[in-house]
Amino acid sequence: MFKSTNLTNSESISLAKEIVKIGVTDTPLTSLLLAKGLTEKANGTVHTWREKSYSDDADVSVIEGNEDVKFYQSGRAEMSNVLELFQKGVSVSGTANAINVQGQGNIFSSEVADRLTELKVNIERAVTKGVKNDGSATPFIRRMAGLETWADPTNLVTGATSKIIKEEEIKATVKKLWDQGLPTGEYFALVNADMKEQIDSLYKDKYNYVAQTDVFGLTAQTIITNYGRLHLLLSRHASADKMTVFDVNALSLSFLRDPQFEALAKTGDSVKGQVLAEGTLKVVSKKAVAQYTLKA
Structure with a gap:
């Protein structure tokens, strides 16, 4: 895990590797996809792709020297899913952050790690049984369609x-x-x-x-x-x-923004940051x- 001493107010640090390893028992589907490297890049708030399918023609045998070539094309329906934005904030007082509890280390880094685990659990819940919502109506939160x-x-x-x-x-x-x-x-x-x-x-x-x-x-x-x-x-x-x-x-996870930590501007006697991710579930074929x- 990274150290808070490495952070500046303008840094955004990828947590893509860290999120693979944490909370595996409580996030079986997300952990499986991440561990197998089944991720890709999205480029918008709605991720669109073409369904993968195979022709089931019963007989494609031909005579020797056949010149009457029959061409095939898979039916490829357009499919999509909505990208969901996940966010958790971290705020630690200057005093708490200065205290070094034996066996715990830096409290801000510990808090970031805890929030990342919670974020992954929320992603797992959405990836499993989320109900699709494009966020066009109040409360304007985009939600992906889960595997179920x-x-x-x-x-x-x-x-x-x-x-x-x-x-x-x-x-x-x-x-x-x-x-x-x-x-x-x-x-x-x-x-x-x-x-x-x-x-x-x-x-x-x-x-x-x-x-x-x-x-x-x-x-x-x-x-x-x-x-x-x-x-x-x-x-x-x-x-x-x-x-x-x-x-x-x-299956794969499509991220517009990979899981990451962003330091927030310091106000008064506290250190602040956020962990966030923006992504969706892609299912190549129903x-x-x-x-x-x-x-x-």
């Missing part, structure tokens, strides 16, 4: 039994992505604690493990199906009744997102 809103309508599965998840329904959700012809076979699923507990119970008698005499309990981390491997991400921000399955290679919903 991106599933293609043909990729939706609803449970058959009230509040009970079944193994065949998990497989059916993964199969939705397989049916779309996604090439990876490696998928991730965001699940809240209650649904994760149910999934753990499903596999309590179907697991491989390395015995440890001082560690007890059972959690399902990866489910292997005929349609691909499903890696479970426990998220406190995911909706309690939804499991959102996705191909991580179809077909790369499937969703299972528990029956109410």
Whole structure:
């Protein structure tokens, strides 16, 4: 972490590397995308891109020496998401900043680190289940559409039994992505604690493990199906009744302004600054997102 002694009132310091490492447990989706380097540059308050899709022509075989070439073009719908601005201020009195508490170090740097963690949690919440709003009406706050809103309508599965998840329904959700012809076979699923507990119970008698005499309990981390491997991400921000399955290679974070620290002008006997980021979630194709919903 940087030191407050390195700051001036005109500096803006990137925190792009620092934000990757902090709060990983509480920000599984954001941390996954950042760790895999799935970020890109945005250039406006609305980020626009073309959907990635593949032709599903049944027969492209031709005779030897064929001169009647048939040309193909993927249908590429225009897609977009709104960039959301996240900001947290830091203000420390001159006295507090001058005190060096053993084991804590400079209090201003510590406060900046804490605010950065909180900022990342807020980004995670928006990236997971944010509701799109262009900010044109009061209170004029732009909000992105989170991952839970991106599933293609043909990729939706609803449970058959009230509040009970079944193994065949998990497989059916993964199969939705397989049916779309996604090439990876490696998928991730965001699940809240209650649904994760149910999934753990499903596999309590179907697991491989390395015995440890001082560690007890059972959690399902990866489910292997005929349609691909499903890696479970426990998220406190995911909706309690939804499991959102996705191909991580179809997602990225698009930043107009990377996570950064900016020093603010000193007024009186205090040191001030802010951590901020402005970005959105990009989903290359809705077909790369499937969703299972528990029956109410």
